[in-house]
Amino acid sequence: MSLVDKNVPLNFTFDGKAYSGFEGDTLASALLRDGVKVVGRSFKYHRPRGIMGAGSEEPNALVEIHGRGVCEPNRRATTIKLFDGLKAKSQNHMGSRNFDLLAVNDFIHPFLAAGFYYKTFMWPEAFWEKLYEPVIRRAAGLGTLTRRADPDSYDKGFLHCDVLIVGAGPSGLLTALSLGRAGQRVILADDDFRMGGRLLSESFTVNDALASEWIGEVLEELSEMPEVRLMPRTSVFGVFDHGIYGALETRTDAIGVGGARQTLWRIYAGHTVLAAGATERPIAFANNDRPGIMLASAVRSYKNRFGIDLENTVLITNNDDGLRTDAAHIIDTRGGGYIANTAGRKGLRSVTLHTGEKLTANHLAVAGGWNPNVHLTCHKRGRPVWDKALACFVPDAATLPADMSVIGAAAGHFSTHSAFADANAVAKKLGAKTPALPKAEDAPIQITPLWHIKGAKRAWVDFQNDVTAKDITLAHQEGFSSVEHVKRYTTLGMATDQGRTSNVVGLAVLADATQQTIPQTGTTIFRPPYSPVPIGALAAGHAGQHFKPTRLTPSHSYALENGAAFVEAGYWKRAQWFARTGEKGWRDSVDREVIMTRNSVGICDVTTLGKIDVQGRDAGKFLNKVYVNTFSTLKVGKCRYGLMLREDGIAMDDGTTARLSETHFVMTTTTAKAGPVFRHLEFVRQCLYPDMDVHLISTTDQWAQFSIAGPNARKLLEKIIDPEFDISNEAFPYMACAEMKVCSGTRARIFRLSFSGELAYEISVPARYGDALVSELMAQGEEFDAVMYGTEALGVMRIEKGHAAGNELNGTTTALALGLGGFVSKKKDCIGKVLSKREGMIGQDKLSMVGFMPVNETDKITNGAHFFTKGETHNAQNDQGYMSSVAWSPSLNSYIGLGFLKNGTNRKGEVIEAVDYMRDNHVNLQVVNPHFIDPEGARLRV
């Protein structure tokens, strides 16, 4: 009577050899049934290893799953649900799994004791990276990660419930039943693909019938309850704040078969019932790691659940539960029996008893007692406590999260009866009526702990990381007596199984060495995740282009069709330049865009600039607080440049703000700072001055905004503006703004602003018209040879004009340094004003923004260069500042730059050295006025 379906055979390969198993098998059970002994190699000594457990505790049988040209390494064969076509391979060997060249480590093991590497490999100094370390690195590691993109796709989701039940064994199932009947929203999750827990692996009865019948009835009822969600193959791996749990649901182990291979769930639970069961632990004795030596509970799982009779089985146990295992020979350590050694390198052949008697054995079942799976009680730093009678750690009510209950074996209540009793108690506590207790076994725990059978030979504690009992005593001898030190020094419990089978045994060995009790020696803290989680699942949905959203401008389609190259500006994609046929490189395009704009007219999409509607009776007063200059006096129909400081006196952002009515301003921010500025304004509004009448709304996406710049800007704009509006210089001067209509009645806002230094306007229309407007502007502009220009030309023109931008507003510059000290109103307070006056932020020797031109006109200026006074040594002490923006100016036929120079304002005319080691470019530069073009601003006022 087993739970595999022999009518459904499944074919698979292991290390290239064909095998077959059945529906309901794990890879481990199928391999065992086919007599495979050696499944992999251990981490350090490369010892042959077989299958030790039957669940997620497995430390030995790690394999790779292959598919679609990649592999998933380090999978426990015991948790892989067999599927047809599975290709699995063993890992961590040089050669084959049966003949691993690195097994030489096993023969020189005395030289590889715990921490040996800390004491040597120090000479000669240079040999570490070149010789020693590469050798160590090659030998270390487990499976291999394929150097190709993960072909699988994952989901991420959010579930909400009243009660999350972790573990669908007897206690979890019964709890779910009661709560489900009471109409509560319940999630029942279990990492196994079949629900039932230990009942599946034992030969118990419930209500005098096979346990599987009871399980079937309960699952059937649960599956019909709309508020109950059954989640098999779901590992609840982490406990986070406020009742949030991380869980990983696996749909299939096959790689790249379409759909979501796994789903990462964030579960929001009102209460959590931990019914996670317990894990059996081994006993440390000489050569206890041979293939064929298994946990007794696993031997029973393979027999009862998977229908595999493991021949020639010997049992060693220190407790009654172990006696449930069928064995040809029983060694009950409570009667004084123990094992002196084992033999059989690639598969157990014999067991030598303390008497010297040698038993022929192919399998050895080890029953060292059970450890409750308390892991999830520790993720919020709860500490389990030692229960002496049960010889295990149990959850401590005092440190348990208030919204968590632990029941059944996870609480140290091991019998099926007590599991059911716990379930009813917790269901009652959670307000549900409970059914009569199902009738089940109630065997008491009878255990006399035996942890370690001492001897000269190595006895494994942490199988995967090859930590032996001797390593732990050696660590203690060297002063590493804190359990955390021992872990770190020996690597005990640090392998992929996180010490599931080794932590308590290791602690016991350490306690023995320190002559203390186990609770005196300590406990180890369990950290998330309970079981390893694929990084791909944690990143679900965010690979490749989906890593972050993409924001598109209203002219995106137009730009795509007109040769634009795009640049990332935060999440935005902006046109960088528009290449025309015949242009050899980006510089050709950018130079043309600049020249044509300065000679006639250019159009640029500036929608990405943040736009914030500021409305209210106190809007002017509010802006006075956030800007260094005054806005309350701004006339309706006018714009003003504004500089905003952080409270620490450093420039935060700048932009122009227009006044549309007495109570209505429209602020613009830089593209990068749109979000942070909005947040800051809301902080000022809600947290500092909640009594001001001000409302803020972001309108960045609402309005498509274009800059129209160049001597012909007005002529172009006049062609589209509706005839009732006058935009002559007299009627609509520099810094004017108004709501108007364009293209026969299209609502538009016109701002006479200039970033380029030319006669310029910014026009904004509801974004629905953005795409049409840009085409219309270009069509109407044909007679002027109008061009679209991108961010590069925009940058060139603003550098030519000497406007600070993101490179200058870099979070370390003051209004003074930016040459904007004069903007700071002396009549009023503003955010940042007080702290901007600290001694370290004022004074002549501070950095200030100036312009630079090469002395030798063929020299190139490079951004990021550091400045030095001519003739001084190039070292850190003499550093005079740095270059922040550089452009080739087609207008001046020269490279130009903006940068910060100590006392820069007073050094105009001086020749300094710009030093750039990164590009090997050292040049002499002349310090000039940062306003390279039209410093008087005549052009923008025409």
Place this chain on the structure above:
Amino acid sequence: MSYSAFRIFKEALTGHKGWKPVWRKAEPRAQYDIIIIGGGGHGLATAHYLASIFDKKRIAVLEKGWIGGGNVGRNTTIVRSNYMLHENEGFYEFSMKLWENLEQDVNYNAMVSQRGVLNLYHSDGQRDAYVRRGNAMALHGADAKLLDTEAVRRLYPFLNFDDARFPIQGGLLQPRGGTVRHDAVAWGYAHAADKRGVDIIENCEVTGFDIQNGQCRGVMTSRGPIKAKKVGVAVAGNSSRVMAMAYMRLPMESHVLQAFVSEGLKPLLDGVITYGAGHFYVSQSDKGGLVFGGDIEGYNSYAQRGNMPVVEDVCEGGVSLMPMIGKARLLRMWGGIMDMSMDGSPIIDRTHIDGLYFNGGWCYGGFKATPASGYSFAHLLATDTPHVTAKAYRLDRFSRGLMIDEKGQGAQPNLH
């Protein structure tokens, strides 16, 4: 006891019976010349340099738990000296030079492995900032190379060059950067300090300062009062808590930073890579685990643990940069408490209380600073003058407007 290959050979043949404790389990004495509070990397390094360079005697290190249990034992093991501001770069380059001679200095293999630290850039603006930084490094004698996309591809062909939301444009490489086996740093310094007579006293929690007339004369501890001529505090993560016992408030918040390790994998990644378009940096340990991390959680915390959003954010960064790691599995995560200072840079200074010295504010950059921090703090404790590379790390720099703000984020610690 001294370590050597010969010694290992001998011990291996004689059953490892001769190994002695790496450091003595010292009992507190009534009085010391100098007490260091905090048996982490910085505190133990300070003790080592006080004894070895400044020839000081009667030194104790007081540790409330076990040594190396704080941030030196819970970081991502990266060492580098690639800073932009001179106030930092000089200090971290000094630290790098000390790392390069660490093992010989302390006779303990901390596996200083200089396999390179590569910071990727994805925009012209980032590139220019890295050029400025690389030039600052060069001015301090550090090594820096600007790489273009192709050079990055030659180093790490498996990064996402084809389908990236933010394409890799290049990187700033510091070949001398790398990793160090973090726990071994604490043990190595403890070993060396112990050999020079420093008392390393574990399970000894400081519960108060003995301050009279503006003068610190010792400390109260869970194991009784201990007198000292000078007391140095090196308890990053808990600085505010400890200094509050001296009635000092600091320009600092405590935040939690999570770090992650994958299951062991065969060698894949030689050096350290930092993503410029997401919160993700990664290296591979000698044991084969990918060690990676990202940003701090963003809210004040003294709990050594974090939450899901950051885990996901870091993994999203990882997969977008290295698409193959989707198939690697996260094995373990942990959190450390960071002293986040108000400008992202540390403090090594005297306090207004005579005899009380402070070292903290390391943000999440404390590990790489360990040797220079120890050296500079020892210098300050021994000579009452700041070490030349740590002169800017003053407590009063905020009131004077002399912030050292690498990231330009201002007085908001969670943005540094």
Place this chain on the structure above:
Amino acid sequence: MIINHPLLGPRDASEFTYLGDAALMLRPNPKSDTAADSFYSYQYIRENTAGQHRELWYHEQGDRSWLVVTRNISTHEITKVELARDVKRAKAINNEAATHELG
């Protein structure tokens, strides 16, 4: 984490942006003689006590409210969530009081 928004009920903390100590609501008086000192403390000095912490969170991906959250920063337990504007209005007789205390 979950923040129980006083108007919207429980929301995942990832909808919010964190700023810091709620004392940042008490901007000192810029006209006071001690403005330089009080602004320095206001901007740079933090109690940073392990335990109860009143702090500012902004519901950036929600209703744009600034909230004052009372949270134990050793355990992350949240005991109170208020609208910042209500807190400010209730406490601030003088909007620019030169005080460092809140509540």
Place this chain on the structure above:
Amino acid sequence: MSNLKPTLPLGSYAKQWTSLSLQERYVGEIVSIATPQGREKDFSSGFKTTFGKPPPKPNCYVEAQNAQIIWSGVGQYLALIDGENVRADIDIARAFKGRAYTTLQSDGWASLVMSGDKCLDVLERFIALDLRPAKADFAARTVAHHIAVIVIKLSETEFQLLTPRSSAHSFVSALEHVVEHVVQPQS
């Protein structure tokens, strides 16, 4: 009327799966309406006059004649108004007799309607809000895949999603990715 041709943010997107459909829905105009400080009573009566109903509570919307009004923040509402009227903000301010600050938002949002039995299975893989117990007048703003979204419950099997115009394409592609893990493409 304008001789510029308006475009919908997603170009009239529509896609059908076996048991689920997703399509862009033209909503007419969207106007943000804010309450002047200290004039809350005037505002309420203005609201009632204009829409014939009291304003919605947090997490809710109200159906008015030709409009759907969502609570969007303290003292702020988002009105979705039938029909094209690019001056809707000005008209509403007028209807409120100046007792409200209004801002045109129609072009700031893309609107999608998701219909079908599997809506909740898709949405639970997309946003963190608990939608299963949501009432019939539920509306709330949250975030999905780093993108803002306003979720409006129309019925048990129909939800309207408003998302910012500039990132609407990213939003749809993230949503499609999830949909295709839950339902099969229509054959």
